[in-house]
Amino acid sequence: MKKIKINGGKELKGTIRISGAKNSAVALVPASLLSDGIVTIDNIPNISDIDALNEILEFLGAKVVRDKDRMIIDQTSLENKEIPESKAKKLRASYYFMSALLGKYKHVEMYFPGGCSIGARPIDQTLKGFRALGAEVIEEGNKFTIDAKELTGAEVSLDMPSVGATINTILVAVKAKGTTTILNAAKEPEIVNVATFLNNMGAKITGAGTSEITIKGVNKLGNGFAEVIPDRIEAGTYVIAGALMGNSLKIENIIPEHIESLTLKLKEMNVPIKVHEDNLIVSRCEGMKSVNIKTQGYPGFATDLQQPMTSLLVYANGTSTLEETIYENRFQNVAFLNSMGADIVIDGRKIYIKGPKKLKGKEIVATDLRAGACLVLAGLKAEGQTVIKEVEHILRGYENIIQKLQNVGADIILVDE
Numbered sequence: 001m002k003k004i005k006i007n008g009g010k011e012l013k014g015t016i017r018i019s020g021a022k023n024s025a026v027a028l029v030p031a032s033l034l035s036d037g038i039v040t041i042d043n044i045p046n047i048s049d050i051d052a053l054n055e056i057l058e059f060l061g062a063k064v065v066r067d068k069d070r071m072i073i074d075q076t077s078l079e080n081k082e083i084p085e086s087k088a089k090k091l092r093a094s095y096y097f098m099s100a101l102l103g104k105y106k107h108v109e110m111y112f113p114g115g116c117s118i119g120a121r122p123i124d125q126t127l128k129g130f131r132a133l134g135a136e137v138i139e140e141g142n143k144f145t146i147d148a149k150e151l152t153g154a155e156v157s158l159d160m161p162s163v164g165a166t167i168n169t170i171l172v173a174v175k176a177k178g179t180t181t182i183l184n185a186a187k188e189p190e191i192v193n194v195a196t197f198l199n200n201m202g203a204k205i206t207g208a209g210t211s212e213i214t215i216k217g218v219n220k221l222g223n224g225f226a227e228v229i230p231d232r233i234e235a236g237t238y239v240i241a242g243a244l245m246g247n248s249l250k251i252e253n254i255i256p257e258h259i260e261s262l263t264l265k266l267k268e269m270n271v272p273i274k275v276h277e278d279n280l281i282v283s284r285c286e287g288m289k290s291v292n293i294k295t296q297g298y299p300g301f302a303t304d305l306q307q308p309m310t311s312l313l314v315y316a317n318g319t320s321t322l323e324e325t326i327y328e329n330r331f332q333n334v335a336f337l338n339s340m341g342a343d344i345v346i347d348g349r350k351i352y353i354k355g356p357k358k359l360k361g362k363e364i365v366a367t368d369l370r371a372g373a374c375l376v377l378a379g380l381k382a383e384g385q386t387v388i389k390e391v392e393h394i395l396r397g398y399e400n401i402i403q404k405l406q407n408v409g410a411d412i413i414l415v416d417e
């Protein structure tokens with residue numbers, strides 16, 4: 001069992017370079033199947049979620065070459081096979097294969113995807129998109145058999161701006177006949193990254209990054225190239241680390257606009273932070289002010305930074321509130337923070353964090369990816385040793401987290417015991 005051990009209280013100084021965005025890369029890789037040629041994707045993060053997708057690609061017969069952060073995918077010998085449930089349930093993003101294969105072959109058989117246990121996470125909006133374009137969906141337990149005689153462009157109005165449903169509808173519409181319009185689409189930067197990639201292969205997508213996206217179907221897509229955008233959630237996590245323990249900690253390779261909802265909150269708390277064109281410098285701050293935060297779709301405060309942010313709010317003066325509007329079960333970090341000395345009360349979808357409190361190292365568990373990130377941050381400042389179990393969740397989404405933190409002065413190791 002892998003564990004992370006942290007001896008807290010070490011100043012963080014130097015530079016952390018941000019890797020490619022997990023949530024972009026995990027969509028770009030399956031999207032590559034729509035190409036009728038060869039695609040190259042640069043700045044791929046080295047995380048286990050990508051390894052899981054790589055396995056699925058190879059299972060389907062794609063030839064994949066990985067060289068550092070570059071991935072070259074040749075799907076000229078692809079076969080439309082049923083992806084085994086054991087592979088599909090390793091991650092949420094496996095459902096991008098559902099739409100890419102349906103878009104390419106008009107038939108797909110696949111299982112319900114996996115992903116962090118942070119709420120119900122249905123896929124009804126994705127299926128709504130498939131059905132609107134003319135596909136018939138048969139659900140048998142966890143298995144979906146989806147078939148379309150023809151995929152025809154349509155208007156798809158999403159009940160909520162779901163990232164996954166927006167990307168899945170784009171993927172299935174790219175080669176459909178006629179024009180598809182997605183209303184109430186999600187506006188996350190990862191969607192723009194995927195649309196730019198597909199357009200680069202010959203797709204005709206406009207409006208990505210807004211709530212109305214139009215896709216004019218094309219018959220063929222050529223070779224493709226994409227560069228994964230910097231990971232705004234990884235960046236935000238290390239910015240929070242800097243606010244906890246930084247001494248002019250530099251976070252580089254960022255798109256400042258993508259993390260503005262976070263940096264504005266940190267400024268409101270009095271955290272010293274200087275934002276430059278593609279980097280920022282952050283230092284710790286005594287006497288932080290409490291704040292109120294509500295998670296929202298982009299450009300609002302990202303749900304994926306809600307748990308990491310909790311470890312900072314523990315040290316703010318007064319009562320902060322954090323309201324989670326996206327997921328119903330994203331507070332599993334709270335009990336562990338409380339066991340370390342925090343005073344946090346959960347009331348439905350809202351938590352009240354009374355500060356400032358001092359945390360003490362404990363043995364705790366990473367129940368999901370961002371809960372794990374929250375606990376790493378807590379451990380960086382806590383007095384004494386923090387031991388985090390079930391860290392596989394963290395390694396799914398943060399490239400070289402141990403080395404990146406060690407390089408700036410953290411006392412953190414990964415052990416297998």
Ligand code: EPU
Pocket residue numbers: 023024026092093116119120121122123124125126127160161162163164165186297303304326327328369370397
């Ligand atoms: N929802 C539905 N029906 C659907 C789709 C979504 O009810 O068909 C609901 C979900 O239950 C949830 C909300 O809508 O309450 C948002 O779901 P969304 O589809 O936006 O999430 P996702 O596409 O499953 C992606 C990221 C998440 C991130 C959300 C932010 C990937 C692989 N995952 O999830 O990332 O929190 O967008 O909205 O891109 C993470 O990185 O830790 C993570 C969980």
